[in-house]
Amino acid sequence: MEENQTYPVFIKLNRLQILIVGGGNVGLEKAHALLENCAQANITVVALDFLPGMVALTRQYPNISLIRKSFSCGDLLGKDLVIAATNITEFNYHIWENAKGSKVLINVADTPELCDFYLGSVVRKGNLKIGISTNGKSPTVAKRLKQVLQEAIPDTLDEVLIKLSIIRDRLKGDFASKVKQLNNITEVLVKPESEQL
Template identity: 50%
Template structure:
């Protein structure tokens, strides 16, 4: 089965990083970015870091969150007991070598800016309380994923967590078997789609027009970039 026949073939999962061991290789800006994403989503994640040099900003995060680290180049022994690895350095050759060692050790790996070397990607994340949405473009355009994240952050109300808590209370209070509960919950939540259908035609038109303008802009931008390169 080819990639084009299925679109995005990646299978999305949500990982309990507090139950796993993750190795982060790198101590510069890229590592700082990865640390921020990891800790924002999994504050109790089990992270170890190794790098020959560690920037003051990265060191500050390590010390604040009590993350163990080693100031030296990566060694194969660093993968002992590791479940996942993230390679966050700017050297392509070294990144490739580390990825090869990870593959030999059966450690799933993410390599910054090297989708072909990755076993998994770090998607853009939208979070409103207990609701968490991961966005993937199959490594093709993190920028588009970022823009979609911004749209969803603005669209999903802050009260979503209150709604989720109420739904949990309702689910726990329902009687009957599993099928009965599913039917009742479907009936209750159908109001969400019903309200969406009531949106005015003008609002839908403005939204569609904005999408069309955005697509035209991206097409023209790509065209002129290609002209400049050629």
């Protein structure tokens, strides 16, 4: 049975240069997903045409630029990540070949076998982010899990995170000692209510 071999990481998008090839619905969806998680993401979109929604993004986010032209391998220069988001399978494969040749990580929309990474569903509660991946098997399941977790996790959890950060900064001792102290403090978060009395 196939297992999910991906390793979840949280990328600081504002430190990277991202290329999206495709100005249609899929490109717009990917750009929105990136910008929702990091409003300072540096995104270049290359396409022959752009949906009005993509053009509108440039007014809201000055760090996204649109270049009206067909993709060429030179577009990958200086890029850290690329998303192939056109509706032409052969063209997406061409982009993938160029990205691999340039050693740039690539996501080919709706083609898991050509993806170095996925844009999973993300649950956000202030400073807390939880990434959900189904290994490309069912984005719909990931979306539903996101809804469940978004409702189940209280909004006040961000206050807890901020207070724990302050406590962590005040703790004395070596790393192991600090970890032990924080484990004792946060144990209440996982204890059943009957044991908390």
